[in-house]
Amino acid sequence: MRSFFRNPRLRRFVRRGMAAALTVMALAALGFVVLWLAFPLDRAALYRIPAGVTWCDRGGTPLRVRLAEGGIDSIPGYVHREDDWIAKAVVAAEDRRFWNHHGVDPLAVARSCKQTATAWRRVSGASTLSMQVIRMSFPKERTLANKATEAFRAMQMECGLEKAEILSLYLNRAPFGSNVVGIEAAARRYFSKGAHDLTLAEASFLAGIPQSPTRFNPLKHPEAAAKRQRYVLDRMEASGMITAGQKRNALAMPVRVRSERYPFLAPHFCDMLVKRRTAWEPAIATSLDLALQRTVEESVGKYAPGLAREGIHGAAVVVIDVRTGGVRALVGSPDFHARTKGSQVNAANAPRSAGSTLKPFVYALGFDRGSHTPARVLYDVPEHFSDYTPLNFDRKFRGVVSLRDSLVQSLNLPAIEVERAVGLPRFHELLRRLGLRTVARPTDEYGLGLVLGNAEVTLLDLTNAYACLARGGVYLPWHAGLSKPEGGAEVISPEAAWMISDILGGDERAMFSTGTVADIRIPRLAWKTGTSSGFRDAWTIAYNPDYAIGVWLGNPNGQPSQALLGRRAAAPVVWDICRRLYPDGNSPWFAKPSGVESREVCAVSGGTPCPNCPRVVADHAITGVTRYQTCDVHRFGREPVWPPRVADFLRASDTAATENVGGLAITSPADGSAYLFVRDANPRIGQRIPLTATASAADAALHWFVDDTYLGESRSGGTIFWPLSAGTHRIVCSDSRGASRSVRITVREPKSAMVGQGR
DSSP states (O other): OHHHHHOHHHHHHHHHHHHHHHHHHHHHHHHHHHHHHHSOOOHHHHTOOOOOEEEEOTTSOEEEEEOBTTTBEEOOOOOOOTTOHHHHHHHHHHOTTTTTSSSOOHHHHHHHHHHHHHHTSOOSOOOOHHHHHHHHHSOOOOOHHHHHHHHHHHHHHHHHSOHHHHHHHHHHHOBOSTTEESHHHHHHHHHSSOGGGOOHHHHHHHHTSTTSTTTTOTTTOHHHHHHHHHHHHHHHHHTTSSOHHHHHHHHHSOOOOOOSOOOBOSHHHHHHHHHHOOSOOSEEEBSOOHHHHHHHHHHHHHHHHHHHHTTOOEEEEEEEETTTOBEEEEEOSSOTTOSSTTTTSOGGGSOEEOTTTTHHHHHHHHHHTTSOOTTOEEEEOOOOOSSOOOOOTTSOOOEEEEHHHHHHTTOHHHHHHHHHHHOHHHHHHHHHHTTOTTOOSOHHHHGGGGGGTOSEEOHHHHHHHHHHHHTTSEEOOOBOBSSOOSOOEEOSOHHHHHHHHHHHTSHHHHHHHHSSOHHHHSOOOEEEEEEOTTSOEEEEEEEOSSEEEEEEEEOTTOOOOTTOOIIIIIHHHHHHHHHHHOTTSOOOOOOOOTTEEEEEEETTTOSBOOTTOSOEEEEEEETTTSOOOBOOSSTTSSSOOOOHHHHHHHHHOOSHHHHHSSSOEEEESOTTOEEEOOTTSOTTTOSEEEEEEEOSSTTOEEEEEETTEEEEEEETTOEEEEEOOSEEEEEEEEETTSOEEEEEEEEEOOOSSOOOOOO
16 A cells, blocks of 8 residues: 555546546536526526415405416415424425525435435435425426526525525425415415414325325325325424324314315405406405495395395495495395396496485585575475476475475475585585596586486495595595505585484484384484486485495396385395394494584574564574575565565465464474384384474474374474374374364384385
8 A cells, every 4th residue: 555655656646636626626616606606596586476366354354266377376475483383394394404404405315316226216306495496486397407407596595595485485385286386375275274373283284285286185185195194293203393292182183174165255345356456465455344244245135035026136235434434345236146137247336326315415515605504494396497397206395495304305406406506516526526436427417407316326436425424524435455545535524514414314314214213223323315217226325423334226227116215125224234233222423513503593494583583493503604694584574475486386385385384383294104113113212203393482382192192292393202003193283372283194014125115
């Protein structure tokens, strides 16, 4: 041996060999550096992961899944946490030295080479998790050269990313059987939970799938998947990640894989979101409240059969959170999955004729202009315009009526009178500022019929306009996201909004509009009904400080039905929803703004009293805005002097208006009213209706009789209550001078889901 090294030739050979080897190694290292610098890793490609979208309700419950390109179910939103069982299980099963190597595991490479040489076939691979991330990010044919490229790229990636980030990339890209890619989609698909919430049993079960997604598919091969789970738990125990006891517990825990398909809840709401989506987001939290959505769906389903028997096959409901403008529930048809034509049309977002639903806004504008107050007298007498002669729904005229009563009774001529007073362009502009996007034609094309509903609106926009009233006149656009839009514009004063709510939520409003004791049967609401021309659309919009609820009934093809009346058809759906929202009957109400003041006005004209006015009543006004307008009907004496056309009508007609002028008049109930007798009314309160009347003297004593039985005494403008009983009844009110007035009402029991009557 010594002679060998003493040989000069051999020493030169060895030195030259070592120099050559070092040169080769240096050149290889140099080449590696050159390749490293010349071909940098496309880090952006690592994060280009096919992504589906999951829409969730505001509590995180999935509503709809939209698959990624190629039909892949992928939600690449997982971020590694040290305590996640899935991260530990994957490392144990796929790359137990993951936290120690730099992209390539030399021990795994050596083991693979030895096993391949011994068995003359590939027994196990040497791919690390990092190399698998590269292969999934840059898929190529599996050759030895491409394997070397994967190793090179894996080392590049390890130099630029933290280990936890690489593990997250793997778990977001790994296949988990069928079309499921990524642990977040797998956890939701198989166990209806997020990846961070997986138990040890569930995590070990899923961690075994990526090794062979087809062979270990849990839906097709559950036994193979369970066997692979045991292997993963063995590796976790051998690595010291779990104890033997934890392993036994995990194996003893049954793993129940969810077999049903993807969620398909709130279908019309989700369809609307799919169409509106503009940006990529793997999971979208929406404003929808799934529990409330189901409540609304149940209410619609309850009334749908009765409506169908009346020839009404379309229905839509929208519930908006007043404080945020978020859509809490949306139903676009009675049954999305029905085979009937139009069942998948979202009627909540379809333009339909507005009917009488726009009237409250013209009155609010009148309040804000300072020209009108609730007690201000308006004229409900026939009038011909250039192209038509408007009529009330019942084709009757009241003659002289207060603004409050004209809105309660939804009279047409008084609404047009206010519309003309405030100006049609100004009213049209207000509707646009309220977000009624479909009221988009030039003002002149609508004409004075705008306030009567010759414009088209969507239920979504209309309900949100009423939410503006509930918000004190501040407009917010409705939205379907979780966060509240910033800002908000005041388009109606808080005072005007409150006065409209006070009118639409008053006792006489409930009596006139429902024919039932609504203040007893349902929580207090401000609400308005509407029926379009030709009986094609029935509306009811109700609101309080919490919610604005809109209901539309009709047929998608516009087919009319005589049953399409807002009060009779749409209102019961609203009542049912409200009873479910407030089962104890208690709901919030609006606080009166400080800018609302009380004034005494002439009981006949609603103007500032003059010396000839026979009596006064209280009225609301807006401080510093409402103008003082002296009563002009008593300027010549105590007998009112009306404009000629009004005086002519009063002389020629036999209406309640003639009784209201300076004499005794029953103000509630209205003659011919029909009421619903509900046997399960609140037993503590009973089912009662208020009886009210006015007389010439403000403190006059009034005596009440029902079916010739004495009921009791009240004062002018005061109230006495009578408990309902089924049948037809005659109610008489008399004063101390012997004058009397009478009305007849009908109290009937419900025969079907179609209850009440009205417009």
